[in-house]
Amino acid sequence: xxxxxxxxxxLIEKKGFKAxxxxxxxxxxxxxxxxxxxxxxxxxxxxxxxxxxxKNIIIDEKYGSTKxxxxxxxxxxTTFRRDIKYKDNRKPSEIEYVDTIGEDLNRRDFTxxxxxxxKDGNIIDVFxxxxxxxxxxxxxxxxxxxxxxxxxxxxxRAIRFATVLNFKIDKELERAxxxxxxxxxxxxxxxxxxxLNYIFRxxxxxxxxxxxxxxxxxxxxxxxxxxxxxxxxxxxxxWAQISYSDEYPFSRLERETIEKIREMLVYNKxxxxxxxxxxxxxxxxxxxxxxxxxxxxxxxxxKLAIHSEEDMVFDNLDVAGILGREPSYETKxxxxxxxxxxxxxxxxxxxxxxxxxxIKNYGG
Numbered sequence: 001x002x003x004x005x006x007x008x009x010x011l012i013e014k015k016g017f018k019a020x021x022x023x024x025x026x027x028x029x030x031x032x033x034x035x036x037x038x039x040x041x042x043x044x045x046x047x048x049x050x051x052x053x054x055k056n057i058i059i060d061e062k063y064g065s066t067k068x069x070x071x072x073x074x075x076x077x078t079t080f081r082r083d084i085k086y087k088d089n090r091k092p093s094e095i096e097y098v099d100t101i102g103e104d105l106n107r108r109d110f111t112x113x114x115x116x117x118x119k120d121g122n123i124i125d126v127f128x129x130x131x132x133x134x135x136x137x138x139x140x141x142x143x144x145x146x147x148x149x150x151x152x153x154x155x156x157r158a159i160r161f162a163t164v165l166n167f168k169i170d171k172e173l174e175r176a177x178x179x180x181x182x183x184x185x186x187x188x189x190x191x192x193x194x195x196l197n198y199i200f201r202x203x204x205x206x207x208x209x210x211x212x213x214x215x216x217x218x219x220x221x222x223x224x225x226x227x228x229x230x231x232x233x234x235x236x237x238x239w240a241q242i243s244y245s246d247e248y249p250f251s252r253l254e255r256e257t258i259e260k261i262r263e264m265l266v267y268n269k270x271x272x273x274x275x276x277x278x279x280x281x282x283x284x285x286x287x288x289x290x291x292x293x294x295x296x297x298x299x300x301x302x303k304l305a306i307h308s309e310e311d312m313v314f315d316n317l318d319v320a321g322i323l324g325r326e327p328s329y330e331t332k333x334x335x336x337x338x339x340x341x342x343x344x345x346x347x348x349x350x351x352x353x354x355x356x357x358x359i360k361n362y363g364g
Contacts, residue, residue: 004073005038009119015052017044020079020101020116027112030133033166040077040102041104041116041328045097048091049077102126109147110161111139122138136167138175144176152183156195159217164201177215184220189247205231222247228353229300230289237261237285261285272343275301305342305349312339313351315357322358334362 005021012019019042027036035115046059046066056069066077076092081095082103085139098104105114105126114127123130124302132139138158140147148154155177162169169177184192199208209226212218218226222245236254240261250258264270264286275283287297299323306312312335319334338354341347347357 001036001038001073004071005040005075006119006121008040008068008070008075009076011052012040012042012044012049013119015044015048017042017048018101019044020118020124022101022105022116023108023113026115026117027129027133029117030115030123030130038075040075041080041101042077043080043099045079062355072092074297078104081107083107085255107139108141109151109157110251111141112161112165112167114141130206136165137170138162138165138167138173139170140176144170144173145179148180148183152180152187153191153195155180155184156187156192159208159211159215160195160198163202163212166204166350174215181216181220184217189245192248192249196221196223197235200235202229203231205229205238230291232288234281234285235356237289240265240285244279257282261289263288269301270297272300272345273340274305276304276307276343305345306339309339311349312342313349314338314354319358322355325361334358 007203009019009021014187019040021038022041023039025035025038042049048070050057050059050065053068053070060066065079068075068077078101080098080101082098085155101124105116108114111127111129113129114125115129116124118124127141138161140154140260145291158169158173158177162168199204199205199212210230212221212273215225218224224243226242229238232238234257236257239248239250240258242356246258260278260282264274264282267274268290270283270287270292275297278286280298283297283301284294286292287294302306309315314322314335316331319331319338321329323329323334338347338357341357342349347353
């Protein structure tokens with residue numbers, strides 16, 4: 001993808017414009033981290049870019065942004081700009097195109113995200129990003145309070161970058177975070193969830209949680225019970241351990257998964273019945289929270305006599321037929337009793353033994 005990005009830069013510059021790889025990709029390359037998504041900034045306007053690439057391109061003239069599909073690689077390209085006004089502590093309502101990359105970088109959030117790379121692979125560092133990266137500090141570009149007043153999402157982004165990179169928060173930024181906490185109320189729950197997921201998925205998540213509680217972000221994020229949070233492979237396992245506002249946008253499947261994890265945690269153990277009832281994926285997540293060995297859970301699951309109702313030799317109609325009755329709530333309960341005893345290894349899943357048990361215990 002990097003080679004294709006360099007090709008894009010050269011094609012833009014061939015037409016007399018300036019173009020650079022910007023943002024997180026350059027930062028991660030400098031840190032020797034895996035980097036994938038590549039953003040590009042250029043002096044070319046969206047209309048100029050249409051003339052250069054002609055196809056596989058979508059523009060948003062209002063924000064000076066363009067999406068380009070070049071040789072099956074996708075790039076977000078923005079025109080050098082200055083954000084004039086912000087609305088709702090989040091998005092710029094007015095922009096103005098500018099002439100230089102330095103002016104464009106000045107609108108960005110943190111110095112660590114201001115490095116850029118030219119078509120020859122040279123890193124350009126206008127705001128001493130290398131120094132801050134080497135010192136492992138998250139620092140705003142310009143006045144920290146103004147940056148957070150413009151966009152409240154930057155509060156959470158600061159915590160996220162500090163967590164993922166294991167950096168400390170600059171003192172000026174720290175003061176600005178404390179001052180602007182109430183503005184998090186205006187941030188959409190979608191963006192809150194997105195940033196929290198980044199933090200929860202980080203191997204350094206405990207540091208992120210400590211920053212959230214230190215600055216009292218949890219109150220304004222409307223989350224609680226973070227102190228004993230255990231990390232899980234499925235981030236929903238972490239949401240299941242905390243309390244959060246109903247406004248957080250989980251899908252129906254996500255909510256069902258969270259509820260099942262919470263239900264299973266009430267048992268505080270994983271036995272044959274809970275393995276069967278909640279399935280292997282939920283069980284593995286609960287196992288991570290309870291500190292139960294994954295291999296043991298997988299082994300126990302494989303040894304289950306049945307893995308679903310379809311595996312049982314009898315169904316509700318069979319139970320009703322053996323007893324000479326119509327299928328009913330009572331026969332369903334009998335089937336559940338049989339199911340439980342099979343899983344508890346008190347009955348074998350074969351016709352003869354189950355029929356004898358039904359007649360002996362429920363006949364007459």
